[in-house]
Amino acid sequence: MRPPLHPFTALTAAACAAVVTTAAAYWPLSVAVALATAFLAVRRGVAGRVLPAAAVILTPLCLSLLVLHGLFFPEGQTVLAQWGPARVTAEGLGFALELGTRTTACVLVFLLFSFTVSVPDLISALAGRRIPPQFGFVLASTLTLLPAVAVRLDRIRQAQETRGMVVRRGLLSRLGALRLQMVPLVLALIDDAGGRAQALDARGFGSPGPRTSYREVVDPPAQRRFRAAALLFAAAAVVGRIVASWPAGVPS
Structure with missing residues (x-):
């Protein structure tokens, strides 16, 4: 398997x-x-x-x-x-x-x-690497907020249309309607993230001290080798891009 x-x-x-x-x-x-x-x-x-x-x-x-x-x-x-x-x-x-x-x-x-x-596996893996738990919970909260963006934006659009917002065919009209939708979306996401952070702090997730994880995440050696190779390949791509864009005749 x-x-x-x-x-x-x-x-x-x-x-x-x-x-x-x-x-x-x-x-x-x-x-x-x-x-x-x-x-x-x-x-x-x-x-x-x-x-x-x-x-x-x-x-x-x-x-x-x-x-x-x-x-x-x-x-x-x-x-x-x-x-x-x-x-x-x-x-x-x-x-x-x-x-x-x-x-x-x-x-x-x-x-x-x-x-x-899997957000629980991600948090357990971060805890196993002795990464501060605050970072793990912030990352997990961000990942759980992403799937709700499309649904929340659709609800905002429906609410604004019921209040009389009309989107015409012109590009300027569509961009103006999009701006009116993005402002409440960003504010709602910030408020949601603040509520999650307060709930985590109330449960002691931000307190210092040793922690025990009851969830074991298997990390096979083949996947560790793949991560190392992928990071090296990405670093080589960045170096190659920098070298290729270096002006001709300029000493490095």
């Missing part, structure tokens, strides 16, 4: 995938990582939660990247269309595509991790 995936292995895989994708800055690789993550989400049975949450996060971000870099990219030379100061350039669209796909890949891998990791 195959041993279960250790929380640190899943976290390392997600972090290294995001680091390598960012260091490569190559949109076909970002698309491949995003598609692979979506496939894994389907295999794990969490695609119905990962993909809607990713859409809520990425849709306004990608639209802003398209508007900012697609229409107002100062380094753009190949003009495809122009309306006054706004210019659609091939370089701007390419930069928006690269940045958008890279961000999509990073968001998807971390959402997949947050929807599949």
Whole structure:
């Protein structure tokens, strides 16, 4: 029987995938990582939660990247269309595509991790590494808040529509409606995190002293070797990116 995936292995895989994708800055690789993550989400049975949450996060971000870099990219030379100061350039669209796909890949891998990791196993693994418990509980609270973002945002939208908010077809109207929805969403998440922190403090989780864990998390040697190799590969990708971007003729 195959041993279960250790929380640190899943976290390392997600972090290294995001680091390598960012260091490569190559949109076909970002698309491949995003598609692979979506496939894994389907295999794990969490695609119905990962993909809607990713859409809520990425849709306004990608639209802003398209508007900012697609229409107002100062380094753009190949003009495809122009309306006054706004210019659609091939370089701007390419930069928006690269940045958008890279961000999509990073968001998807971390959402997949947050929807599949076992929070009790993660806290036990952190406690076993003598990591301060406050960090573990803050991380666990963050992971448990992520799945509720899409549901909470949909409720905010429904409440605002019942109060008379009308979203027209124009881009400015949609962006304005999104801003009105994001403000109560962020405030609600902050309030929820504060309530969780108070509940944890009331139960003594922030008190110093030795702790005993009643949950054993198996960490196979093969997974430890995989984490070491993944970290080395991610570090090599970052170093390679720095060396490749170093100006020619400048001594290192």
